[in-house]
Amino acid sequence: MNEDDTLTTTYVTFRLGEESYALGIEQVREVLVYAPVTTRVPRTRPSMRGVMNLRGNILPVIDFNERLHGHPTVVGRDTCILVLEVEEDGKKVLVGALADAVEEVLRLPPEARLPPPRGGTSCRIDLLDGLAHRGEDLVMILKLARVLDDPPSTPPAETSEPAPAQP
Amino acid sequence: MMDLAEAFRGEAEDVLERLEEALLGLEADPSQRDLVDAAFRALHTLKGSGAMAGFGELERFAHSFESAFDKVRSGETRLGDELLGLSLESLDHLRALVETGPGAAPALVEQSNDLLAKLDGPSAVTSGPDTKPRGEIWGEQAWRIDIRPEPQLLLDGFDPVETLEQLAELGDCRWRGRLPESTPPLETLTPGHVSVEWSVLLICPHGREALDEALFFLADRAHITIEPLGRDVRFDGLRALGDIIDTHLAVGDWAAIRGLLCDTPAHATLAPPPEAAASAPPKTAARAEETVKVATSKLDVMVDAVGELVTAQARLEEVARRLGDRELSSVAESLERMCGLMRDATLDLRMFPLGGTFSKFRRLVRDISKQLGKKIQFVSEGDETELDKTVIDRLSDPMIHLIRNSLDHGIESPADRRAAGKPEAGTILVAARHAGTKVVIEVSDDGKGLDRDRIREKALERGIISKEASLEDAEIFELIFAPGFSTASEVSALSGRGVGMDAVRAAVRELRGEIRVTSELGRGTVISIELPLTLAIIDGLVVRLGEEFYVMPASDVEECIAAPRAQPGTRKLLQLRGGLVPYFDLRSWFGVEAPEAPHPQVIVADAQGERFGLVVDEVVGQQQAVIKSLARATEPPEGVSGATILGDGGVALVLELAKLGDAMRMAPVHVPEASLSRRMHP
Numbered sequence: 001m002n003e004d005d006t007l008t009t010t011y012v013t014f015r016l017g018e019e020s021y022a023l024g025i026e027q028v029r030e031v032l033v034y035a036p037v038t039t040r041v042p043r044t045r046p047s048m049r050g051v052m053n054l055r056g057n058i059l060p061v062i063d064f065n066e067r068l069h070g071h072p073t074v075v076g077r078d079t080c081i082l083v084l085e086v087e088e089d090g091k092k093v094l095v096g097a098l099a100d101a102v103e104e105v106l107r108l109p110p111e112a113r114l115p116p117p118r119g120g121t122s123c124r125i126d127l128l129d130g131l132a133h134r135g136e137d138l139v140m141i142l143k144l145a146r147v148l149d150d151p152p153s154t155p156p157a158e159t160s161e162p163a164p165a166q167p
Numbered sequence: 168m169m170d171l172a173e174a175f176r177g178e179a180e181d182v183l184e185r186l187e188e189a190l191l192g193l194e195a196d197p198s199q200r201d202l203v204d205a206a207f208r209a210l211h212t213l214k215g216s217g218a219m220a221g222f223g224e225l226e227r228f229a230h231s232f233e234s235a236f237d238k239v240r241s242g243e244t245r246l247g248d249e250l251l252g253l254s255l256e257s258l259d260h261l262r263a264l265v266e267t268g269p270g271a272a273p274a275l276v277e278q279s280n281d282l283l284a285k286l287d288g289p290s291a292v293t294s295g296p297d298t299k300p301r302g303e304i305w306g307e308q309a310w311r312i313d314i315r316p317e318p319q320l321l322l323d324g325f326d327p328v329e330t331l332e333q334l335a336e337l338g339d340c341r342w343r344g345r346l347p348e349s350t351p352p353l354e355t356l357t358p359g360h361v362s363v364e365w366s367v368l369l370i371c372p373h374g375r376e377a378l379d380e381a382l383f384f385l386a387d388r389a390h391i392t393i394e395p396l397g398r399d400v401r402f403d404g405l406r407a408l409g410d411i412i413d414t415h416l417a418v419g420d421w422a423a424i425r426g427l428l429c430d431t432p433a434h435a436t437l438a439p440p441p442e443a444a445a446s447a448p449p450k451t452a453a454r455a456e457e458t459v460k461v462a463t464s465k466l467d468v469m470v471d472a473v474g475e476l477v478t479a480q481a482r483l484e485e486v487a488r489r490l491g492d493r494e495l496s497s498v499a500e501s502l503e504r505m506c507g508l509m510r511d512a513t514l515d516l517r518m519f520p521l522g523g524t525f526s527k528f529r530r531l532v533r534d535i536s537k538q539l540g541k542k543i544q545f546v547s548e549g550d551e552t553e554l555d556k557t558v559i560d561r562l563s564d565p566m567i568h569l570i571r572n573s574l575d576h577g578i579e580s581p582a583d584r585r586a587a588g589k590p591e592a593g594t595i596l597v598a599a600r601h602a603g604t605k606v607v608i609e610v611s612d613d614g615k616g617l618d619r620d621r622i623r624e625k626a627l628e629r630g631i632i633s634k635e636a637s638l639e640d641a642e643i644f645e646l647i648f649a650p651g652f653s654t655a656s657e658v659s660a661l662s663g664r665g666v667g668m669d670a671v672r673a674a675v676r677e678l679r680g681e682i683r684v685t686s687e688l689g690r691g692t693v694i695s696i697e698l699p700l701t702l703a704i705i706d707g708l709v710v711r712l713g714e715e716f717y718v719m720p721a722s723d724v725e726e727c728i729a730a731p732r733a734q735p736g737t738r739k740l741l742q743l744r745g746g747l748v749p750y751f752d753l754r755s756w757f758g759v760e761a762p763e764a765p766h767p768q769v770i771v772a773d774a775q776g777e778r779f780g781l782v783v784d785e786v787v788g789q790q791q792a793v794i795k796s797l798a799r800a801t802e803p804p805e806g807v808s809g810a811t812i813l814g815d816g817g818v819a820l821v822l823e824l825a826k827l828g829d830a831m832r833m834a835p836v837h838v839p840e841a842s843l844s845r846r847m848h849p
Contacts, residue, residue, distance in 0.1 A: 039818040042757035043804035051801060051810055053818050056475045058810045060801035093798040148800040
């Protein structure tokens with residue numbers, strides 16, 4: 001979505017299960033230690049965990065495990081909330097992302113980036129902006145706008161209807 | 168120094184708006200001299216300040232445009248349709264010139280020349296000799312004129328000396344400038360600001376009108392008093408008067424003391440001649456309040472901050488109550504008062520009169536009715552009614568849509584109107600007024616009205632209603648707001664743009680407003696929009712569902728009653744003072760799992776004229792809620808319009824009852840028959 005993504009060379013990486021993902025550092029405002037999301041938003045997708053009070057701002061929190069891998073985050077010692085800055089209608093808004101752990105700030109020369117693979121990843125490839133090698137590992141670079149706007153009915157395999165009610 | 172070009176743009180916008188208003192007013196009645204003056208003055212202002220800001224092409228164009236209007240003022244040119252049409256075109260051109268900035272593109276310059284050539288054209292058709300009223304000559308008359316200019320005068324491109332020289336042309340004249348006591352000391356004096364005041368003594372054979380004429384450009388930029396001193400005064404006497412002009416005594420008193428005003432007793436000479444008293448211009452009397460332009464983004468920051476303040480104050484109050492500390496409580500209380508004041512004052516900053524938007528409509532009506540070959544006059548009422556800036560901005564498009572509908576479908580062709588025994592010219596009235604904490608805006612026309620049979624037919628065709636449905640007039644008119652009602656076949660190029668009345672209603676509802684329609688076949692249609700004064704803060708009712716809290720606008724809640732025992736089946740109706748009101752279980756709709764409260768309550772909502780009930784566990788209380796919008800990524804469901812921070816720091820979602828009611832009614836689980844909603848209110 002965002003053309004500037006291709007020029008970014010500094011990333012913040014985080015873990016979802018066994019996988020490492022990356023977002024451009026300019027998209028990540030801060031990282032919060034996990035705190036329970038107090039207010040549920042009814043009649044939304046399971047990956048929408050709810051909204052919380054971030055110093056007077058309303059922060060919606062999306063469970064990235066649920067959104068990308070289809071199962072909820074199990075809260076552990078390293079669970080965190082990435083506060084992401086995205087643009088909506090020309091205005092900057094904050095969106096929280098629940099992840100298993102934040103890893104590091106990663107600098108990558110442009111040539112270290114690879115185009116997204118055709119398949120074989122644990123998340124849908126249309127949500128990826130590219131791949132990067134980090135030593136032996138692979139890091140998946142996310143297309144943030146796509147992850148957030150992603151219409152819930154796109155994947156044929158997943159449930160097409162949001163559950164009317166969830167815990 | 169501030170950016171001159173930017174400052175000029177801001178000012179030019181206002182001036183152009185005034186010019187447009189004047190031109191459109193003249194179109195309705197070309198004989199209104201004060202409007203000719205207003206247009207002339209606006210052009211002069213534009214020329215002057217444009218020159219200051221370095222908008223050369225704009226200055227050139229405004230200058231020639233002004234000259235064309237001067238001929239109208241002098242009576243040399245008649246103000247006909249052609250010239251008015253050209254003037255409006257020229258106005259658009261001026262807008263373009265303001266937009267492009269100091270360096271105008273060659274294409275624009277060429278356009279200027281085209282327009283100026285045309286403006287010169289009709290001016291050539293003159294209507295006889297100079298009939299410029301110079302005022303009756305009734306012997307020599309002495310005047311004292313005091314001019315106290317606005318400090319901004321020079322920066323706005325006005326030279327008061329020009330005016331003084333014009334006065335001097337009228338007769339024997341002498342003036343004196345002085346620094347009033349209020350003049351700031353040198354070290355705090357703003358360079359470029361005018362502190363000087365002038366007093367002018369003038370003996371001339373002209374009447375008051377000639378003076379007004381000479382003072383024309385200063386009239387709305389200075390405080391001017393004109394005082395007639397007497398007739399047949401000798402200038403020798405005046406010379407002496409000039410010497411005493413600095414004193415604080417009224418000139419007449421001095422004149423009487425010194426016996427300077429010959430023959431007649433002082434009190435007689437000081438009585439203004441009847442003409443002068445009658446023509447005392449209101450423009451010098453009513454001076455506009457001084458204003459400051461502020462970027463809306465700055466206001467937004469302030470409104471946000473006040474929102475925080477209100478929230479923090481609510482927390483403080485709660486803490487004080489919990490601790491039971493009297494000293495703390497009293498601090499919290501005085502803070503509450505201050506917060507209230509601050510909140511009201513801040514919200515008031517965002518309030519703007521609707522008149523600016525209305526004058527845009529005037530132009531729209533003019534242009535489109537010409538295109539359609541219809542005669543339509545536009546009337547606005549309540550231009551001074553104020554509304555939150557955000558609301559005004561977001562209201563503009565839906566209102567344009569309504570007006571276009573009236574232009575296009577409402578008002579008939581002149582021939583049809585004649586045949587129907589109506590005046591040829593139709594009227595579109597836009598009226599605004601305050602009603603409690605709301606503002607009501609009505610768009611009405613005296614056109615052909617809504618045809619209930621045709622609407623019914625079409626709704627049947629589109630499957631919006633069933634054949635058996637028996638509907639009241641109001642319910643039928645309501646159908647025009649149904650999604651999918653207006654379709655491509657009936658939408659013309661004008662009112663088209665792919666938006667139907669459902670989009671208008673959606674926009675109004677987004678502003679937490681309501682829209683209603685009444686109509687009489689052959690007589691016309693009235694569409695009324697009711698809006699809250701401001702969007703940022705509402706009086707909220709806090710309710711509990713299990714462990715969750717929700718806030719709903721108190722204005723949409725009619726009453727709260729104990730819930731009846733659960734009825735079997737899905738259709739739930741509440742007996743309420745003779746009427747049956749459907750009600751819904753908000754817990755199951757929102758998927759709340761916590762155990763039900765022993766004594767649930769029903770909130771009876773009256774939103775958009777539809778009554779329905781919502782079962783909640785508890786009504787917690789009422790509080791001012793600062794509404795914060797939710798990021799789109801939240802994907803809030805229908806009926807959730809935002810969130811607010813509660814006194815304890817927790818977050819509660821804010822419900823929009825009209826939309827929530829619609830969503831619940833649509834859901835087949837809760838309402839088995841689609842027609843239920845139509846039957847529910849009497």
